[in-house]
Amino acid sequence: GAVVSQHxxxxxxxxxxxxxxxxxxxxxxxxxxxxxxxxxxxxxxLMATSNEGSKATYEQGVEKDKFLINHxxxxxxxxxxxxxxxxxxxFYICSxxxxxxxxxxGQGTRLTVV
Amino acid sequence: xQNIDQPTEMTATEGAxxxxxxxxxxxxxxxxxxxxxxxxxxPTFLSYNVLDGLEEKxxxxxxxxxxxxxxxxxxxxxxxxxxxxxxxxxDNYGQNFVFGPGTRLSVLP
Numbered sequence: 001g002a003v004v005s006q007h008x009x010x011x012x013x014x015x016x017x018x019x020x021x022x023x024x025x026x027x028x029x030x031x032x033x034x035x036x037x038x039x040x041x042x043x044x045x046l047m048a049t050s051n052e053g054s055k056a057t058y059e060q061g062v063e064k065d066k067f068l069i070n071h072x073x074x075x076x077x078x079x080x081x082x083x084x085x086x087x088x089x090x091f092y093i094c095s096x097x098x099x100x101x102x103x104x105x106g107q108g109t110r111l112t113v114v
Numbered sequence: 115x116q117n118i119d120q121p122t123e124m125t126a127t128e129g130a131x132x133x134x135x136x137x138x139x140x141x142x143x144x145x146x147x148x149x150x151x152x153x154x155x156x157p158t159f160l161s162y163n164v165l166d167g168l169e170e171k172x173x174x175x176x177x178x179x180x181x182x183x184x185x186x187x188x189x190x191x192x193x194x195x196x197x198x199x200x201x202x203x204x205d206n207y208g209q210n211f212v213f214g215p216g217t218r219l220s221v222l223p
Contacts, residue, residue, distance in 0.1 A: 006156075034210055043201055043216040044157070093156050095211075103147070103211060105156040 003027055004096050006106025013084055013113055021079045021109045023094030029074035030096035035067070038091040038108075047092075050077040084113040116140040116204055118214035125220045130192050134217045136185045136202035144205040148176050148187045151199045151216070160187065162205075189219075197221045 005024045013019050023033055031052045036044040048069050049057040056069035066088075068080040081088055094106040118138045126132040136146070145164040149157035163169055163178035163185065175188040187200055199218050203211040 036213075041218070043213045046210055046212070049210055091154070103159070103205075105158075108154075108156040110154070 004104040004106045006094050006109055008109060009107055010110045015085050015113055016083055019081045019084055021092055023077045023106050025075045025096045028098045033077040033094055033096045035079050036093045086113045089113045116212045120214045120217045123218045126192055128192055128194060128221055128223050131190050134187045134200050136214055138183050140204055144207045146178055146185050147203040149201045157201060192221050194221050
């Protein structure tokens with residue numbers, strides 16, 4: 001079964017609203033989780049590294065004020081897309097690493113901003 | 115920095131064998147992953163190579179040569195369900211992964 005759960009799997013929102021995506025590690029503690037973004041027919045691009053109890057580390061070009069990451073516990077990280085716009089429509093995937101080599105991905109969230 | 119390259123698309127016939135290559139430039143890494151990703155779904159783990167050589171797992175095998183900066187994924191006895199994107203990714207010492215661009219494989223009857 002899934003060891004990383006991501007919710008929701010699909011969301012459609014109006015332009016200007018905010019959307020929260022949750023990523024939970026189900027049977028292990030993840031001090032670090034990763035958020036990726038994937039455009040159609042492209043590979044996964046790392047957006048940020050989410051660290052429990054501290055600020056997230058964002059990749060170059062990713063707006064931290066737009067993509068708000070909160071890693072409040074060892075099993076939960078959230079990504080909030082603030083004031084979403086159509087260009088934010090994408091596939092967002094989280095992952096967590098267990099025991100330094102096993103990486104597990106959430107199911108992904110298809111965000112459509114209309 | 116790190117740079118990873120894969121062919122964009124490949125086509126093969128059901129029952130055949132296909133090799134998907136991944137070349138990279140990096141100053142160092144823990145290991146190399148291969149993932150399969152069907153359209154609209156999250157990637158699923160296929161293999162992880164730390165040492166040079168071939169790792170075989172059923173119909174799928176993965177090879178790594180650190181000296182050549184090269185890996186490949188070998189798929190045997192292709193099935194229609196193998197049509198997907200295949201991503202290689204470098205493991206940055208457990209800190210994060212850097213994904214290649216992915217190879218879209220189409221398996222034809």
